[in-house]
Every structure is written in structure tokens, then in C-alpha cells.
Amino acid sequence: MSNEAVLHAHSGAHDGHEDHSHEHHHQSFISKYVFSQDHKMIAKQFLITGMVWAVLGGFMSVLFRLQLGYPDANFPWLETILGKWAKGGHISPEAYYALVTTHGTVLVFFVLTAGLSGTFANFLIPLQIGARDMASPFMNMLSYWFFFAASIVMLSSIFVETGPFSGGWTAYPPLSALGDASPGSKSGMDLWIVSMALFVVSSLLGGLNYIATILNMRTKGMSMTRLPLTIWALFFTAVLGVLSFPVLFSGFILLIFDRNFGTSFYLSDIFINGVGALPNEGGSAILYQHLFWFLGHPEVYIILLPAMGMVSEILSVNSRKPIFGYMAMIGSLFAIAILAFLVWAHHMFVTGLNPFLGSVFVLLTLLIAVPSAIKVFNWLTTLWKGNIRFTPGMLFAIGFVSLFISGGLTGIWLGNSALDIHLHDTYFVIAHFHIVMGVASMFGMFAGIYHWFPKMYGRFMNNTLAYIHFWVTFAGAYMIFWPMHYEGLAGMPRRYYDYSIWESFKQFQDLNQFISLVAMIVFAVQFLFLFNFFYSIFKGRKVTTMNPWEANTLEWTAPIHPGHGNWPGEIPEVYRWAYDYGKDGVDFIPQTTPVGADESVEH
Amino acid sequence: MTTTVPQRVSKNIHPHKFVMWVAMGGIIMMFAGLTSAYIVKKNQSSWLQFDLPIEFYYSTAVIVISSISMFLSAKAIKAGKFSQYKIMISITAMLGIIFILLQYLGFKDLQARNIAIVGPKSNSAASFLFVITFLHMMHVLGGVIALLVFWVKAIRSSVEKSSLMSVEVMGTYWHFVGVLWIYLFLFYNWIG
Structure with missing residues (x-):
């Protein structure tokens, strides 16, 4: 209903009981491609x-x-x-x-x-x-x-x-x-x-x-427990966003007042070169940091969770195996979503935070390792003894798992307030967050694009280009960010403009040059992807079956080019969870297939 | 798949109503952020103590009454009493406008007492009061605009079935901004 x-x-024209495809005749270019509500x-x-x-x-x-x-x-x-x-x-x-x-x-x-x-x-x-x-x-x-x-x-x-x-x-x-x-x-x-x-x-x-x-x-x-994990991940992502972005907004509002209306929320009697002392009194810049990081930390999970969800789905489809520990996956997403709100001050260990308070945030931060480890374990066990199809989407999904492990481990270092005193604001931090959140999520995004491209445009992307794109990006990501760990451990600070004038950091000149070179190569390779993407929209190999990946989820029961309304006629009904792969010797059983009389019971 | 899918009836609330509830969660987070910042700031140096403007007491009463008239207008449209609905919804909108005016007079009152709310001489205590109250005013203003749209619709056309749900959503929001103000009012009095 x-x-x-x-x-x-x-859009009054739509009726659930008629074929939607012919409606395109009524749509103007503007309502279809620009101000679309589809x-x-x-x-x-x-x-x-x-x-x-x-x-x-x-x-x-x-x-x-x-x-x-x-x-x-x-x-x-x-x-x-x-x-x-x-x-x-x-x-x-x-x-x-x-x-x-x-x-x-x-x-x-x-x-x-x-x-x-x-x-x-x-x-x-x-x-x-x-x-x-x-x-x-x-x-x-x-x-x-x-x-x-x-x-x-x-x-x-x-x-x-x-x-x-x-x-x-x-x-x-x-x-x-x-x-x-x-x-x-x-x-x-x-x-x-x-x-x-x-x-x-x-x-x-x-x-x-x-x-x-x-x-x-x-x-x-x-039912909620029949949802694909992508949807669970996107659900928690949305909850995090709705609860944390307003707090960032409140921080911005105070900032606007300080900036434009002379209030003293964040500003105090700072002395500026060429201007003199400010008339402001008693503001606290740390207050902004609290408001910012209350969004800022959930934000990293807003970025990461969709990638996690898509990777879970793609790994299961291409391993031809049910996802390992479905309920544990939901539970760990939930745990991450809760913990996301309780760890923001680990970005602020060196702001003069009370050390006791810091230790509470250390504990809560390290707790995130538990749900993260559950997820990694489940991804690896999903792959274990799977009948793996190395599609480009699958490669990027596996790459995501690799990066998430590598980047996640350094999170355990940084989550310790004592270690953080040394590592804070060094290249170690840059290496950590780029691998675990930046590149990993980019990999999740690439995995999603390669996997769902046939549903989006009714064509396939080119595999050869995709494989080159994957291997260069994957190797490049490690070559760019792995050396930064060493630089960071040696104390090389972030944000500096020129390290060659520092006796302590001169030694990294060659390494920096290497990183820059790889970064340029990896950037250039992304144009292969872009070319592949746009070329395939118009000229890619056409999808001829509704379910090219032989997946169970509902999007593959919709027509190859679904109209606004997605399914002509009735919306399909669902009888099972999304991960019946290899059950009772059947390769895959879509969610729309009713449970057979002689089917084994577990899920 | 070919069998008729029975319509999923009424166990779930309407998505638009649900969207409003989730949005209210977001708005609560924003004010939670601001009031926590208020508490943090209050415990730091140079916090100005002053009495809340008397207008805020009046405005609290006004918004409580407007909640009642909102409730009555929803009740009227449910009972099919369209003329009563028109009266009640316009009363609610008027009370909303009065509320905003009273808040404005409250700020004037502060200025008259030489308590600067913005500018170089301002103290964070007054600035916080202003910013939080101002943001709440903006939410009330949004509600008033929506109420006026309802009012214009009511004058122009007769009762439509579909508008019942949207009046309910409107009512939910209006009661919410009312409760939000009562929270802020208690907060100012309790903490400030």
C-alpha cells in the first residue's frame, strides 16, 4: 500500500498494475534526465x-x-x-x-x-x-x-x-x-x-x-532478516548521517556567528600579526573540535559502511556461497554504528584532554576492533572454499578486505592515547586513514560500480580494462601509503610544505619522490576506468539475461531496463533470505522462489 | 510471483509520517549538540548570569495554547467539520506568529538591559541563548509557513481525503517544536 x-x-501517471515501460513517451528530457524523481x-x-x-x-x-x-x-x-x-x-x-x-x-x-x-x-x-x-x-x-x-x-x-x-x-x-x-x-x-x-x-x-x-x-x-547486507549497511549509514550531521551543523552555526557577528564561542583574545589582539573573550576552539568530531567520527563509518555492505553481497555472489554469519554481520554493523558515536575524542588526544577521559575513549575505540574483526573473519570464511568467480567487482571486493585489514591494524596503534602522542599529526595517520577509509571505500565503490553496472545501464564494462585498473590501483595503493607508515614512525609531521629543509626528514626525499610517482601513475590509471565506464554506457556488451551474475537479490528480477516503478506488474514477493547459494546442491535460489517441500530447513 | 500480492495494510505508519519522525530525531541531535556545547561553555570562565526575558514566559504559554488549537484542528478534520478546521488552523498559524514576535521582543528586552547578544562586547551566555532560540524560531517559522499553506488550501478547496494524513504530519511537527521549546525553556531556567 x-x-x-x-x-x-x-506522479499520478504511475500505476502499479500496468506496464511501466511505455511511460517513457510522456517524459520530457528535463523530467527524465535532469529533474528526475526516479x-x-x-x-x-x-x-x-x-x-x-x-x-x-x-x-x-x-x-x-x-x-x-x-x-x-x-x-x-x-x-x-x-x-x-x-x-x-x-x-x-x-x-x-x-x-x-x-x-x-x-x-x-x-x-x-x-x-x-x-x-x-x-x-x-x-x-x-x-x-x-x-x-x-x-x-x-x-x-x-x-x-x-x-x-x-x-x-x-x-x-x-x-x-x-x-x-x-x-x-x-x-x-x-x-x-x-x-x-x-x-x-x-x-x-x-x-x-x-x-x-x-x-x-x-x-x-x-x-x-x-x-x-x-x-x-x-x-522481513528485516531477509534483507541483503547492502541494505542493512545503507540503513545504518543513513541513521549515522541523520544523527550526526545536525551536530556538525550546530557547530557550523556557532562558527558562522563567530565569523560574521563577533560572538566568542570559539574565539578568545588571540593576537593576529598586523591586526592586534581580538576583542573576543573566553571562547574555546576545543568546543568546535568536539562538535566537529561528533560528526567526524561517524562520518568515517558513513563512508565505510556502504562499502562493507556491498562487499559482503559481492563476495557472497561471486563465491557462490552464503555469506558467513549473516546475523553476526548485522550485529557487527549495529555495534559499529553505536560505537561510532562514542569515540570522537580519540581525534583529540593531544588537545589537552583529561588523561582519564582519554583512557575511556581508548577503551571504546579499541572495542571497535571486535565488530571489525567479526566482519573480516566472516568475509574470509565466505571466501573459504568458495567457487570463486574473479569478476572485476569481486577483485575490488577482495581488495577492499585486504585494505581494510591492513589499515584497520594501524587503527589499534592510533587508538592508544599514549602511542598517539608520538604518532599524532604524522604521516602514520595519513597512511592509516587513507588505507582503511579512503582507498578501501574507493575499492568498495569500484566493486559496486563494476557489479551493478549491468543493472544500471543494461551493458557490461570491459573486463580487460577493469583488470588493469584493479591491479595497478591495488598495487599502487599499497606503494603509496605503506611507506608513509615508516615516515610517520620516524616522526615526519603531516601538512608540511617542504621537508627538504629539515635535517631529520631529508632522508625521506627519495621515498617521497617514489610515492609521488606512484600517485601519478595510479591517478592516470583511473582514466582507464572512466573511459571504460562512459564507453560501456553506449558501446558495452549488451546484457541479454535478467540475472547475469546469477544472484539471488530482487534487483535481478526486474527487467534489464527497468522503468520508473521498477517492475512491470506486481512487485515480486519474497520467500527466503538473499544468500541461498549452493543450497541442497542448487547453485542459487532467488529470493522470489517459494521454499520447496523437500528443502532443508536452515535458513 | 504471478499471484496477486495482497496489499500491505496499515500495520506500518505512512512513510511521510515516518520521515517526519526521523527528521525530528535529527533536529533533536542538533539541539542536543548546542545545549551540550552550552553546558561545556558554562563551566568555563567568564559566564554571564542574567534573568531570562519575561517575554519567554509568555511565549511558552502561547506555544502551549497553539498546540491545543493544532490538536483541535486535526480533530476537526477527522470529524469532517471543515469550517472548524479552517478556524483552528488559522488560529494555530496566528499563535505561531505571535510566538515568533514574542521571542523577538525577548531579544529586544536583553538589549534594553545592555546584554549584548552578538558583537565584540557579547558574552557567550547571551550569544548561546540567542543562537539556540533563534534556531528554534526558524523551525517555528518553517511550521508557520506550512500552516499558512494549509490555511490557503483550506480556503480554496473543500475537504480532501488525502489532506488528513498531511494535517497529522503537520500536527506532529507542531507539537514537536512546542515540546522542543519547553525543553529549551526548562534548560535555560535549570542550567542558565
């Missing part, structure tokens, strides 16, 4: 916008890696594209910090939050739970357009005279609160905060929809 109600309420089109909009940002954000990292790898070299072409920010072909310190900041903001929020969960929550939730669309397709459309507006504002900040914000993606005051603190703190910061406010609205609108859709609009027979 809810399903029909929603489509009726918003969750599948919105998903593609999120994906392609995310890709644009990934290219921009990735290119920024190439630029600042040039500085780190070749601090003495001049690249005249840099002046051509960056102008005054790279006088004489040498990136200026201001530009360096602006690049690092924008790279972080863009990758964390625009690529791995909007691009990842925006794409796959929109695409998979209605298709995998058996719904015609989201609870509110209109809000869903708004969610994308708020993200688009945020993108435009962020993009425009790159072009203002004083440059984009340059105080780090965390936007700590006083750099973010005082226009006089640095060039990037002027209008670049204004645009940054407007963009982020729009982004928060986008995330909230999306998250509300995902939760309501999953809880209310499942098809008949689709």
Missing part, C-alpha cells in the same frame, strides 16, 4: 557528479604530491593552469594548503559520502527491498540538487581571488573563524561553509528517505 501511495502521490536516475546523477569530484580531488593530490616529491623542481605548466598560485612553476605555500584542504573536503564529503552512499543507497534500496521508489521521490530529487548546489559553491571557491579555504578539511577555528588569519580564511571560507551547509541539507534529505524507505516499503515477505 505504501508503495502505491508514494508513486500515486507524486531513484535510478538520481543514483546515476550522484555517481557521475561524484566522479567529476573524484577526478578534481585526485588531481589536487597529484599537484601537492608534485610539491612533496620534487620540492626543488619547477614545472612551468603549473603556472599555466594555476597562475599566481604557482609562480615560476612552483606551487606556493598558500596554494599547497588550499589544495590539501579542498582535496580532503571533496574526497570525504563529495566523493565518498555523496558519490558512494548517494549512488548506491538510491540505486539499491528500492530495487533490493522490492519498492517502486523511495518514500519521497521528491525529497530524493531535492537531495541531489542540494548536493549539486553545494558542488557549484565549492567549485566556485577555487576561483575566488584569495583562493579556497586552506585551514584543513576539519575547518578548525581560529583559521576558519578569522578572515584575517590567512588568505584562504577570507571569502574562500565563506563559500566553504555555505557549500557544506547545503551538503548537510542534502545528506539529511537523502538519509531520511533511505531510513523511511527501508523500514516502511519492503515488499511482502521481505
Whole structure:
């Protein structure tokens, strides 16, 4: 009833009992491709916008890696594209910090939050739970357009005279609160905060929809414990977003007041060179850090959980085995979601935090190892003795598991407040979070794209290009970030512009050069993926069967090119969980197959 | 798959109503964040003590009454008493506007007592009071705009079946901002 109600309420033409495919004749270009309310089109909009940002954000990292790898070299072409920010072909310190900041903001929020969960929550939730669309397709459309507006504002900040914000993606005051603190703190910061406010609205609108859709609009027979793990992961992701983004927003509001209306929430009587002492009194910059990290930590799980969910699904499909420990997987997702809210101060061990309080956060942080280990164990046991099909999606899923293990282990180091005193703000931290959250989630995203591309566009991507893309990216990711652990252990700090002038860090010059070189190669290889993606949309091998991967979930029971409403006629009914692979000697049993009389009972 | 799928009836709440509940969870988190920041800040140095503006007491009464009129308008539309619904929904909107005006007068009152809420001379105590109250005002304003839309719809057309659900969603939100204000009011009095 809810399903029909929603489509009726918003686009009267849709009727659950008729064939949807012929409706395309009535849709204009604008309503089909631009202001679309179809969750599948919105998903593609999120994906392609995310890709644009990934290219921009990735290119920024190439630029600042040039500085780190070749601090003495001049690249005249840099002046051509960056102008005054790279006088004489040498990136200026201001530009360096602006690049690092924008790279972080863009990758964390625009690529791995909007691009990842925006794409796959929109695409998979209605298709995998058996719904015609989201609870509110209109809000869903708004969610994308708020993200688009945020993108435009962020993009425009790159072009203002004083440059984009340059105080780090965390936007700590006083750099973010005082226009006089640095060039990037002027209008670049204004645009940054407007963009982020729009982004928060986008995330909230999306998250509300995902939760309501999953809880209310499942098809008949689709109980919560029959949901594919992708949906569980996207559900917890949305819950985390809805509960933590508003707190970030409250932190931003106080920041706006400090910045523009002279209040003293974060600012105190700081002395600025050339300006003098501020009239502010008694503000606390640490207060901002608490509000920021209360979002900031859940944010890493907002990024990671969708990847975990998709990887679970892809591993099971391509191992031709049920996922190992389905309930444990849900339980560990739940545990991670709860713990996500209780560990934020581990980002703040060196802020003068009370050591006793710190020890509580150490304990809670290390507890995350438990659900994480459960997940890793279950992924490995799903692979164990599986009849593995090494599709590109599968390779990226296995790559995800590898990266999650490697990056997760260093999390145990950093979670200790005593060790963190040495490791904080070193390259060790960069290595840790890039592997465990950045690259791992990118791998989850690639896995998802390769796996669901046939459902999105009715064609396959090219496998050869995909394999090259995988192996170079996988090897490259380790070659870039593994050496950073050594640099970090040796005390090499983050965020420095030029290490060659430091006696202690000069020794890493060659290593930095190596990292930069690999980073450029890996960046270049992503264009193989992009070419593969866009070429395959139009020219890829056509999908000829509804279920090319022989998977159990509902999206593969929809037509190859589903219309708005997803299923012509009735929504299929569900009789079993999503992981009946190799049961009773049958390779796979879709969720829509009724349980046979002589079937064995377990699940 | 070919057999008719029986309609899933009414065990679940309508998705739009559910969306409102989840959104309220998000709004609660935002105010929880702000009021915790308030507590943290209060325990640090130079916190100004002052009495809450008297207007806030009046506005509390106004928003409680508006909740009652909202309740009555939902009740009226359920009973099919359309003219009563029109009156009640417009009363609710009016009370919402009065609430916002009273909050504004409350800020004026602070200024009259030389307590700066923004600017270089401001103290965080007053700034916090202003920012939190202002954000709540914005939520009430959103509600008032929605109420006015309902009111215009009610004048223009006759009763529609579908509007019952949206009136219920509206009522949920309106009671929520009311309760939220009562929480803030108690918070200011208890902590501040």
C-alpha cells in the first residue's frame, strides 16, 4: 500500500498494475534526465557528479604530491593552469594548503559520502527491498540538487581571488573563524561553509528517505532478516548521517556567528600579526573540535559502511556461497554504528584532554576492533572454499578486505592515547586513514560500480580494462601509503610544505619522490576506468539475461531496463533470505522462489 | 510471483509520517549538540548570569495554547467539520506568529538591559541563548509557513481525503517544536 501511495502521490501517471515501460513517451528530457524523481536516475546523477569530484580531488593530490616529491623542481605548466598560485612553476605555500584542504573536503564529503552512499543507497534500496521508489521521490530529487548546489559553491571557491579555504578539511577555528588569519580564511571560507551547509541539507534529505524507505516499503515477505547486507549497511549509514550531521551543523552555526557577528564561542583574545589582539573573550576552539568530531567520527563509518555492505553481497555472489554469519554481520554493523558515536575524542588526544577521559575513549575505540574483526573473519570464511568467480567487482571486493585489514591494524596503534602522542599529526595517520577509509571505500565503490553496472545501464564494462585498473590501483595503493607508515614512525609531521629543509626528514626525499610517482601513475590509471565506464554506457556488451551474475537479490528480477516503478506488474514477493547459494546442491535460489517441500530447513 | 500480492495494510505508519519522525530525531541531535556545547561553555570562565526575558514566559504559554488549537484542528478534520478546521488552523498559524514576535521582543528586552547578544562586547551566555532560540524560531517559522499553506488550501478547496494524513504530519511537527521549546525553556531556567 505504501508503495502505491508514494508513486500515486507524486506522479499520478504511475500505476502499479500496468506496464511501466511505455511511460517513457510522456517524459520530457528535463523530467527524465535532469529533474528526475526516479531513484535510478538520481543514483546515476550522484555517481557521475561524484566522479567529476573524484577526478578534481585526485588531481589536487597529484599537484601537492608534485610539491612533496620534487620540492626543488619547477614545472612551468603549473603556472599555466594555476597562475599566481604557482609562480615560476612552483606551487606556493598558500596554494599547497588550499589544495590539501579542498582535496580532503571533496574526497570525504563529495566523493565518498555523496558519490558512494548517494549512488548506491538510491540505486539499491528500492530495487533490493522490492519498492517502486523511495518514500519521497521528491525529497530524493531535492537531495541531489542540494548536493549539486553545494558542488557549484565549492567549485566556485577555487576561483575566488584569495583562493579556497586552506585551514584543513576539519575547518578548525581560529583559521576558519578569522578572515584575517590567512588568505584562504577570507571569502574562500565563506563559500566553504555555505557549500557544506547545503551538503548537510542534502545528506539529511537523502538519509531520511533511505531510513523511511527501508523500514516502511519492503515488499511482502521481505522481513528485516531477509534483507541483503547492502541494505542493512545503507540503513545504518543513513541513521549515522541523520544523527550526526545536525551536530556538525550546530557547530557550523556557532562558527558562522563567530565569523560574521563577533560572538566568542570559539574565539578568545588571540593576537593576529598586523591586526592586534581580538576583542573576543573566553571562547574555546576545543568546543568546535568536539562538535566537529561528533560528526567526524561517524562520518568515517558513513563512508565505510556502504562499502562493507556491498562487499559482503559481492563476495557472497561471486563465491557462490552464503555469506558467513549473516546475523553476526548485522550485529557487527549495529555495534559499529553505536560505537561510532562514542569515540570522537580519540581525534583529540593531544588537545589537552583529561588523561582519564582519554583512557575511556581508548577503551571504546579499541572495542571497535571486535565488530571489525567479526566482519573480516566472516568475509574470509565466505571466501573459504568458495567457487570463486574473479569478476572485476569481486577483485575490488577482495581488495577492499585486504585494505581494510591492513589499515584497520594501524587503527589499534592510533587508538592508544599514549602511542598517539608520538604518532599524532604524522604521516602514520595519513597512511592509516587513507588505507582503511579512503582507498578501501574507493575499492568498495569500484566493486559496486563494476557489479551493478549491468543493472544500471543494461551493458557490461570491459573486463580487460577493469583488470588493469584493479591491479595497478591495488598495487599502487599499497606503494603509496605503506611507506608513509615508516615516515610517520620516524616522526615526519603531516601538512608540511617542504621537508627538504629539515635535517631529520631529508632522508625521506627519495621515498617521497617514489610515492609521488606512484600517485601519478595510479591517478592516470583511473582514466582507464572512466573511459571504460562512459564507453560501456553506449558501446558495452549488451546484457541479454535478467540475472547475469546469477544472484539471488530482487534487483535481478526486474527487467534489464527497468522503468520508473521498477517492475512491470506486481512487485515480486519474497520467500527466503538473499544468500541461498549452493543450497541442497542448487547453485542459487532467488529470493522470489517459494521454499520447496523437500528443502532443508536452515535458513 | 504471478499471484496477486495482497496489499500491505496499515500495520506500518505512512512513510511521510515516518520521515517526519526521523527528521525530528535529527533536529533533536542538533539541539542536543548546542545545549551540550552550552553546558561545556558554562563551566568555563567568564559566564554571564542574567534573568531570562519575561517575554519567554509568555511565549511558552502561547506555544502551549497553539498546540491545543493544532490538536483541535486535526480533530476537526477527522470529524469532517471543515469550517472548524479552517478556524483552528488559522488560529494555530496566528499563535505561531505571535510566538515568533514574542521571542523577538525577548531579544529586544536583553538589549534594553545592555546584554549584548552578538558583537565584540557579547558574552557567550547571551550569544548561546540567542543562537539556540533563534534556531528554534526558524523551525517555528518553517511550521508557520506550512500552516499558512494549509490555511490557503483550506480556503480554496473543500475537504480532501488525502489532506488528513498531511494535517497529522503537520500536527506532529507542531507539537514537536512546542515540546522542543519547553525543553529549551526548562534548560535555560535549570542550567542558565
